[in-house]
Amino acid sequence: MLTSDLVGYCAASLTTAAFIPQAWMTWRFKRAEGVSLSMYVIFIAGILMWMTYGILLQAWPVIIANIVTLVLASFILAMKLIYK
Template sequence: MNWTDTVGYIAATLTTLSFAPQAWLTFRTRDVSGISLGMYSAFTLGVALWLAYGWMVGAWPIVVANGITLLLAMAILGMKLVYGSRR
């Protein structure tokens, strides 16, 4: 692994891990009242596009980080759609 990949993996790890506590809190409490549907929809689409870009250029740090983040974002977006209308 070269220095460029190492920097990419460190950045990917930090940004993905920084997202995890909010995702965990949302999963635990199911409180989505503070989440904007429009913003989260755009965020989820953006992450999906970053994943596609990473795949197309073979940038595995981008693929791995955005793959994990996309799963979390889709789960939270789904919770917003299900639980957001109940409150």
């Protein structure tokens, strides 16, 4: 595997995993007033575009990383809407 591929996989894993503690914190404390609704709406739109990009290029790592991020970001957005 190329060094750049390895760095790319590490990067994708980190920027995806980053949403786990936010999802956990929002769920744990049942509070989301510090989380920006606009951020998650725009972010999810961006993730759907990244998935489209991955599908157009048949790039499975891009598709899979963005499916996981989509699930986590959608969960945070749902918590924001439920606990507002």
